[in-house]
Amino acid sequence: MSEAAEAIMEEEMPAPERLHPLTMLTGLGGILKSLWGAIAASAFLLYSGNQTIAIAVIGFALLSGFIQPLLRYLSFSFLVEEDEIVMNSGILNRNHRSVPFDRVQDVNIEQNPIARVFGLARVKLETGASAGKGEEDGIIDSIALDRANELRDRIRRHRAAALPALPDRGEAMESEQARPAVFAMDARRVFLAGMFNFSLAVVGALFGLMQTLGDVANFNFFSRTFWQESFAPDNPLVIFILANQIMAVIAGLVSLVLVGLATGIIGTALREWNFRLDRTESGFRRRRGLLTLTDTVLPLKRVQAAIYLDGPVKRHYGWTSLKLQSLAQDSGNSGDHVVAPLARPDETKEILAAMDWRPLPEDAEDWHRPSPALAMEGLLSLLPLFIGGIVLLFFHWSGLLVIGAATLLSIGALLDWRWRRHRVDRDRVLIRSGWWQKRLVILPLAKIQSADLRRNFIDRWFGIASVRLGVAGGKGFSAHGVSGLATADAFRLRQRLLEGSV
Amino acid sequence: MTTDLAAPPPETDRPAVLRDPLQPHLPEGMHPVERSYAWVLRLRQMATWIPLFIGALVLDNFAFEGQPFRGLATAVVGIVGLAAIIFVPQRIYRRLGYLLGEKMLRIVRGWLFHVDTIVPFVRVQHIDVARGPLDKLLGTASLIVHTAGTHNSIVTLPGLSPERAGEMRDTIRATIKTDWQ
Numbered sequence: 278m279s280e281a282a283e284a285i286m287e288e289e290m291p292a293p294e295r296l297h298p299l300t301m302l303t304g305l306g307g308i309l310k311s312l313w314g315a316i317a318a319s320a321f322l323l324y325s326g327n328q329t330i331a332i333a334v335i336g337f338a339l340l341s342g343f344i345q346p347l348l349r350y351l352s353f354s355f356l357v358e359e360d361e362i363v364m365n366s367g368i369l370n371r372n373h374r375s376v377p378f379d380r381v382q383d384v385n386i387e388q389n390p391i392a393r394v395f396g397l398a399r400v401k402l403e404t405g406a407s408a409g410k411g412e413e414d415g416i417i418d419s420i421a422l423d424r425a426n427e428l429r430d431r432i433r434r435h436r437a438a439a440l441p442a443l444p445d446r447g448e449a450m451e452s453e454q455a456r457p458a459v460f461a462m463d464a465r466r467v468f469l470a471g472m473f474n475f476s477l478a479v480v481g482a483l484f485g486l487m488q489t490l491g492d493v494a495n496f497n498f499f500s501r502t503f504w505q506e507s508f509a510p511d512n513p514l515v516i517f518i519l520a521n522q523i524m525a526v527i528a529g530l531v532s533l534v535l536v537g538l539a540t541g542i543i544g545t546a547l548r549e550w551n552f553r554l555d556r557t558e559s560g561f562r563r564r565r566g567l568l569t570l571t572d573t574v575l576p577l578k579r580v581q582a583a584i585y586l587d588g589p590v591k592r593h594y595g596w597t598s599l600k601l602q603s604l605a606q607d608s609g610n611s612g613d614h615v616v617a618p619l620a621r622p623d624e625t626k627e628i629l630a631a632m633d634w635r636p637l638p639e640d641a642e643d644w645h646r647p648s649p650a651l652a653m654e655g656l657l658s659l660l661p662l663f664i665g666g667i668v669l670l671f672f673h674w675s676g677l678l679v680i681g682a683a684t685l686l687s688i689g690a691l692l693d694w695r696w697r698r699h700r701v702d703r704d705r706v707l708i709r710s711g712w713w714q715k716r717l718v719i720l721p722l723a724k725i726q727s728a729d730l731r732r733n734f735i736d737r738w739f740g741i742a743s744v745r746l747g748v749a750g751g752k753g754f755s756a757h758g759v760s761g762l763a764t765a766d767a768f769r770l771r772q773r774l775l776e777g778s779v
Numbered sequence: 780m781t782t783d784l785a786a787p788p789p790e791t792d793r794p795a796v797l798r799d800p801l802q803p804h805l806p807e808g809m810h811p812v813e814r815s816y817a818w819v820l821r822l823r824q825m826a827t828w829i830p831l832f833i834g835a836l837v838l839d840n841f842a843f844e845g846q847p848f849r850g851l852a853t854a855v856v857g858i859v860g861l862a863a864i865i866f867v868p869q870r871i872y873r874r875l876g877y878l879l880g881e882k883m884l885r886i887v888r889g890w891l892f893h894v895d896t897i898v899p900f901v902r903v904q905h906i907d908v909a910r911g912p913l914d915k916l917l918g919t920a921s922l923i924v925h926t927a928g929t930h931n932s933i934v935t936l937p938g939l940s941p942e943r944a945g946e947m948r949d950t951i952r953a954t955i956k957t958d959w960q
Contacts (some may be wrong), residue, residue, distance in 0.1 A: 373908040403906040726926035730895040749927040
């Protein structure tokens with residue numbers, strides 16, 4: 278079987294190229310690094326009189342340092358064909374990778390100092406595929422520099438031939454005249470955004486800290502001694518607080534809220550100060566920051582999806598926020614680029630218009646809801662918790678807490694089901710979810726990379742399925758998709774989504 | 780779009796007795812993979828369970844000497860492992876199928892957790908044909924399709940014959956054209 282395959286491979290690829298033989302030496306840096314450990318170990322061994330083992334350790338380290346590049350040299354070959362490059366690698370696990378030139382976004386040529394001495398270069402073909410987990414797209418490590426340049430020119434020529442009339446891409450920054458900003462936030466708006474960023478997490482953490490350590494450090498807003506010792510004893514407020522424990526509790530709550538507000542406002546002001554979003558030739562340019570100024574260019578071609586997010590308070594006062602999911606990751610911990618931290622819906626409409634995206638449809642029709650079976654499944658999954666709580670109740674009152682928590686979670690499951698919606702709006706799909714923090718994703722169908730239809734065995738009892746969409750960019754663990762559709766609907770939806778994609 | 784991508788027909792009644800254990804159970808129009816892949820799966824199950832079984836034996840013979848539950852670990856691991864080796868591979872195999880449409884690749888897999896993936900060819904970034912030691916032993920190969928997505932960016936179709944995998948790679952590759960999204 279395998280012989281036949283090899284034969285076919287041979288036929289297809291008349292003369293695969295190998296890496297440059299000196300590649301085996303480019304690993305020298307790594308070898309030296311690994312040797313330090315071995316030298317230390319063998320010095321210790323020599324000191325304790327184990328000469329043979331010391332020599333063996335050094336020998337083994339040297340050998341393994343050379344063997345790895347040798348094996349790589351022996352097992353790696355690549356072949357440049359008319360419109361693709363084929364790479365064969367691996368010893369036990371043979372891997373044949375073909376990278377079409379049409380998919381190569383960028384060719385990186387890297388040279389570390391040792392490679393420069395030998396005139397070698399490491400070629401990295403970036404395809405935009407996020408192989409993730411440290412696995413790289415297409416790396417040829419290493420070939421002669423001349424060959425690397427040749428390869429890069431070859432790929433560039435191919436791309437130039439395929440794209441006759443692409444305007445020069447270097448215009449990202451300039452040509453931004455005195456056009457008005459698409460969206461900007463003044464100090465008042467930033468302050469307001471900070472209020473909405475009231476951090477429950479900080480409050481929770483502080484409360485927890487006070488309960489555990491507060492009494493020792495005398496930093497507990499809820500204890501009378503804190504108020505007694507921190508302020509003048511004849512302060513009327515303090516006297517009032519001391520008068521009854523209830524007031525101490527209230528004062529504690531007020532202080533916690535103030536701390537939460539302050540952290541929210543300070544954090545937001547540092548980040549969003551002088552927020553300004555401009556439209557440039559190729560996309561958006563975002564400037565913000567108080568101490569650390571950031572200036573981000575966001576080419577529209579890289580935008581994959583737009584995401585509206587609003588919590589209950591923001592929503593109540595008629596505010597919302599808008600993020601763009603892009604191929605590049607935003608700085609900081611959020612993967613998506615925030616283009617409007619706090620905006621009126623009309624302002625976000627303008628941002629969408631600046632991207633040549635249609636506004637959200639006004640009519641409430643045509644939104645589809647998931648099957649009630651999704652809610653049933655959620656409730657069913659909480660059943661063990663209820664049973665556990667009831668059983669626990671026979672032994673201890675804390676069973677009530679478990680039952681209470683299960684009840685809250687059940688209500689959450691129902692509300693979650695209640696607020697899920699999706700709608701195919703011509704060339705894009707809109708997905709709503711969340712009942713506390715509501716989320717609306719606008720995903721152009723052309724940005725869908727792949728579509729999974731998933732059913733586990735419980736889903737199959739209920740006859741439902743979920744559609745998971747592969748979209749580029751964004752945080753690693755927040756896939757877009759629609760859950761809990763009746764199986765036939767899920768198949769239909771997927772077909773509809775992919776029709777737009779092809 | 781091919782008609783193959785429509786919803787699968789309702790599950791027809793299968794002959795319960797005397798059926799081929801490797802009789803594919805797939806939506807209409809989907810192709811099963813090489814039969815020898817069931818053995819790849821079986822060997823993989825063995826590679827998981829046999830060391831566990833040996834570990835349990837060692838534990839029972841050395842660590843649990845004289846304990847009342849001595850022998851339990853070996854029995855449990857042995858029975859579960861044997862069941863997994865005997866029953867699981869063909870169930871996974873039966874459910875694994877693919878369809879190379881005109882514009883997209885569809886892969887159906889999973890025994891307890893069904894996953895039905897479609898990758899449009901225009902979205903493919905690059906393609907791997909991979910063969911591990913077990914694959915070489917049993918003459919199979921995996922086709923691995925990479926898309927630009929952050930989620931499900933790597934779609935794997937195992938259990939193809941190496942020739943078929945190469946063919947499919949060439950078919951998909953031929954459709955890849957420049958489109959700058």
